[in-house]
Amino acid sequence: MRKIKIRSYVGKDGILHLDIPVEMKETELEVTMTLKSIKKQPTSLKEEELRQLEWHEFIDKTYGCLRDDPIMRHPQGEYEQREPIE
Numbered sequence: 001m002r003k004i005k006i007r008s009y010v011g012k013d014g015i016l017h018l019d020i021p022v023e024m025k026e027t028e029l030e031v032t033m034t035l036k037s038i039k040k041q042p043t044s045l046k047e048e049e050l051r052q053l054e055w056h057e058f059i060d061k062t063y064g065c066l067r068d069d070p071i072m073r074h075p076q077g078e079y080e081q082r083e084p085i086e
Helices: 047-062
Strands: none
Touching: none
16 A cells, blocks of 8 residues: 655636556556645744734724614513522
8 A cells, every 4th residue: 555645726617636647557446535625824924813814804894884873782671580490
């Protein structure tokens, strides 16, 4: 048994094409695949910094969007008194 690790790209068609050279010819092979998504990240930012940057961009885009239509909490009414749980 031999383990081969490759990286490949899935295009817009959603089909993964694999070209793997093997030294064996005229034989059957059993192939096991594990697919793992790889996130590309800028080399200058760590993952946590990237998440914080995305969060700050979200806040900047949405800040003040309800300023002309404030959220109001209406009266909640009276709740019944229940016996305490023992």
